[in-house]
Structure formats: C-alpha cells, structure tokens
Amino acid sequence: MSYNVPNHFSHKLEFPLNRMPAKISDRTNWQFMLPGLVFGALLFILGLYEMLSGFQYTNANVSEVVPLTDLSHYKPFADPILFDIVFMVVGLGMMIAAVFSYIRYRKFIFDGKNMIIGDRPVIGKKRIVQESIKNYLGVRFRIELFQTGFINGNRYIIELYHKNPERIVPLYISTSPKNVRKLWKEYARYFELPALVNTDEGLTARDIKNLDKSVKEMAKLGYVTDDYDSYAELPPSLKYVRKKDKIVIKIKNIWDIYNIMGWATIAVVFAAMIIATFQIISGFHANSYTFYFLYITTTILLIVALLLMFRKEKLVLKKNKIVHTHKYMTYSTKHNEIFKEDIEAIDVTQNPASGRYFVSIISEDRTITFGSKLPIEDLRWIKSFLIHEVIK
DSSP, X not given: OOOOOOOOOXXXXXXXXXXXXEEEEEOOOHHHHHHHHHHHHHHHXXXXXXXXXXXXXXXXXXXXXXXXXXXXXXXXXSOHHHHHHHHHHHHHHHHHHHHHHHHOEEEEEEOSSEEEEEEEOSSSOOEEEEEEGGGOOEEEEEEEEEEETTEEEEEEEEEEEOSSGGGOEEEEEESOOTTHHHHHHHHHHHHTOOEEEEETTEXXXXXXXXXXXXXXXXXXXXXXXXXXOTTSOOOTXXXXXXXXXXXXXXXXXXXXXXXXXXXXXXXXXXXXXXHHHHHHHHTOSOOOHHHHHHHHHHHHHHHHHHHHHTEEEEEEEOSSEEEEEEEETTEEEXXXXXXXXXXXXXXXXXXXXXXXXXXXXXXXSOEEEEOTTSOHHHHHHHHHHHHHHHHO
C-alpha cells in the first residue's frame, strides 16, 4: 500500500501558529549533520597527514617478518598512499554530503488563508508555489522509522495533508513521542480539518471530538470492536507466554535482507579485525595514527553492532499496563510503558521509508512501536489481541 509521503529533512520542527504570518524552514538539523562533517574531516586530515609523512617502517619491525637480506626485495601488497587517498576521498565525500544536506531546505509561510511553499534544492533554482488552505484534506499524523547504521529510531510527524506530496506541509517533527498526539489534536482544531492517520486499511479520518477518548471509551461507544478469536492459531513469528501475573509476547528470530546485510558486514569487519590483530601481535604494521584510530574505533563499533544485532523486543501485558522491553543477550531494559486506561489508539501503521508495517500503541504523551519486521497478518493478530486485553 502506498501513501503520498514527502521527504522531510528535519528531525526537530514545530510550526508556530501564535503569530501571522507564520514561518518555518524544513532542513537537516545540525545535530544530524555534525557527526558526518566532523568524522569526514577527521578522516580527511588523517589521510592527508599520512600522505605527507608517509608510512614509517622500522628495520626492527620489518625484520621480524622479512629477513634483512631480503628487505630490498620486499614489496607491500598495495602502495600505502592508495589507502591515504581512500581515506581522503571518503572523508571529503562525507563532508560534502553533510554540507549539501544543510544547503537544501523547504520554507513554508502561512498568512491565515494560503500556504506559500519555497523549495531550495542543492542544484537548480528555487521554486515557490502558493496553495489555499481550503485545498488541504486534513491534518495527518504518522510515525516514520529511520535507521542510521545499526541505530534505529522513530520520527513522529504531523503534517497538513494534500493529494500532491509536494504541497504537504510539515507542522511538527520530533524523535520524541512526548505530547505528539496532543499537538495533533491542537493542529486539527486550529485548521478545522479532519485528523488523518495511515493504517493498514488506508488513510483513515478520525473525528476530532473522539481524539481525547481512550480505546475503552471508544469501545463503549461502538467505534472500536473486539474481534479477537481466542481459538485462532498463534502466528508462527511469535512466542506467547502466560505467567501468573502477566502475558509476554516475544518475537522469534526473523531473517530478512537487513539481517543478512548486517551480519555480512559484521563478518567482513571481524575478519579484517583478526588480520589487524595478527599484525599487531607479529609487530608488522605501520607506525600510523590512522591505523590505531581505525582499529580502536572499529572494535567499539563492532561490539555495539553485535549487541544491537542480538537485541530482541517483547511486549509484557500486566493487569493495568503494557510494557515494551528490549533484551540484549543477558539483560533486558524497559523501553517504554503505557497504562491501559490511557491508550487512545492501537493501529497497524506503515513505515513509508521501507514499505513495512508495525503495531503502534499510542496515548496522549507516549507511543510504543512493535514488530517492525513482522508480516502484516501477524501484526493484525497482535492488534486484535491487544484491543481485546485493553477493553475487556
């Protein structure tokens, strides 16, 4: 299922409506640009330093591997300058990408009746269009999962929805779920437009007067139905454990293209680390700051990547609340929790970045996302089960 989803640049944005005209710019936040800029500059400087000073081998180090009588015949597998150039090119590319991500932006101005949209691409002329607020269909709330390397996160987005993705206006973007549903209601009331949300059933509208009601209250009014079948077969991707005071839903190990790519990357890096370690033990290595920097940094990143790859998530349903936990090998952490009486929505929603679905459990100021790798039918079972447990 596809939706009209624009590519917003920011990870932190809030459209101010307490003054007219209201203005805002959507561009990459410096917190997300700075790491690439700093790390790229570091790689470039290290590569340049090594190119200017050269790799320094001592006779003592080399003689441990190559006899002194054959030292003149020794030739390295590749010219060390080649590695310096690679470091410089990669570092320069990271810096250019960071700068370009900041140069591009979109500007929005609201005068009370019309939305003026300015688009500034990295290359090309600036484009400006104007759209009447009457042509917008609603205020949409969506959750977008993003990934930076092995790190996953959520972007919570509220936007003025238009059939043309280029006319969609971001009203609020954050990586924190705090108060996002409250803001969604406020924006919908301000613009006097329906509250929209993307689900597995398509783009659905929510009556503004019901946005403050919990799932339990919505069930009493007949807007939410309990269609859970206790005799239905448990989805193969899940483990269901019922204990004395709680119910635990675990996700089994699921292999997909992301897991395969992740483990393949770890295997390659681990092999390189073994070779590098052997060189350190044998004493045959360059007296290079770049070498030691990359060795230590890669070791730390490899440990973190292994912890993340072994991470499993589970939902723990207690009498009065739902707890979302992450298990890392031998220990678990509580990621989030929501009291059942505070839950205002349980939906199967789509991540437009990957086209996959997940279950979202939402209250006024908290959000739990669960099962981003599961098949949609398994997610629908989880949704049905959770609604049954919340309203019973």
